[in-house]
Amino acid sequence: MARTRLITAVNEALVAEMERDPTLIVFGEDVELAIMGDTRGLVERFGRDRIRNSPICEQTLTGMAVGLASAGFRVVLHLMFNNFIYTGMDAIGNQMAKLRLMTGGQMELPITVIAGYGGGNGNAAQHSDTAYPALMNLGGIQVAVPTSSADAKGLFTTAVRGRTPTFFLEPAGRGGDMGEVPDGEHLVPFGKANVLRTGTDVTLVAIGTMVRPTLTAATALAGEGVSAEVIDPRTLVPFDEDTVLASVARTGRLVVVDEARDRCSAASQIAAVVADRGFATLRAPVRRVTVPDVALPYARNAEAVLIPGPERIAAAVRSVMERQLA
Secondary structure, eight states, X not given: OEEEEHHHHHHHHHHHHHHHOTTEEEEETTTTTTSSSTTTTHHHHHOTTTEEEOOSOHHHHHHHHHHHHHTTOEEEEEEEEGGGGGGGHHHXXXXXXXXXXXXXXXXXOOEEEXXXXXXXXXXXXXXXXXXXXXXXXXXXXXXXXXXXXHHHHHHHHHHHHSXXXXXXXXXXXXXXXXXXXXXXXXXXOTTOOEEEEOOSSEEEEEOGGGHHHHHHHHHHHHTTTOOEEEEEOSEEESOOHHHXXXXXXXXXXXXXEEEEESTTOHHHHHHHHHHXXXXXXXXXXXXXXXXXXXXXXXXXXXXXXXXXXXXXXXXXXXXXXHOOOO
8 A cells, every 4th residue: 555646546557557458548638748647657658659649639539539449449538628528529429428329239439538627726717617517418428536546546447447438537736635545456346435434414425626625524514513424426427326325314414515517517416316216314405515607717716716615515514404304
């Protein structure tokens, strides 16, 4: 067990999988320069036959990923920022998500798409979105959102070895977070949430970058006598409904914290699932803590107002503690 940065854990997993599988290739925007850090050293180690920079044309890149995978390669495509998913959406929505169905299961697409998401770093509106709600709606696409170094390594390895197109979304600008990572081979199963903190009064489901401020809020609330259970879903597709529902059945309350915009967010889906399958266990209305329905600004002080922090999360918890369903 060693302590390493989240982004370094992804790099280590990528090196291990490239050594393990000679059909695995990596291409995308500035993968040789490794601006994000996750592809550092790959071109020197594996050469330009397997590591290739590409033009900044996401519509072409996503189409290339489908073509390469259908030709027998295992593909890692780096899109840099998840806003660029929008410009590559044709191949994502109409091919990656649908070709297995449209070929009667004859075509599998082992594609892992890496992209950084989220604000807080002054990257402005076109580089700061949290775009996983658009992916969740497609069907046929898996979505992984790691929050720790160990999960980053384990989820990435699971994604790369799978046969289903998967988006592996990294916390942009926050890949320097340190954490312990198991030595050797490490896989984390999709669709299995991680209970980070147990509690009896309220369930907090925190997605990706929202885990840290949620844990901070839970610690502060404990000083007020509120016992909060904190759950990290780890993957949004597939989503571990059972763990969340079991927690809500014990606590009777749910707050979902999500860096996506409020309308049609992942938080909206999770709230709907609990309302549908766990309504009888709720003792108060479900609350969502999200980003308002606006583009994130360049100015960091303005960003900070929009992105959920510990104070907003704690306030939402206090509000559900005061409410009770009739």
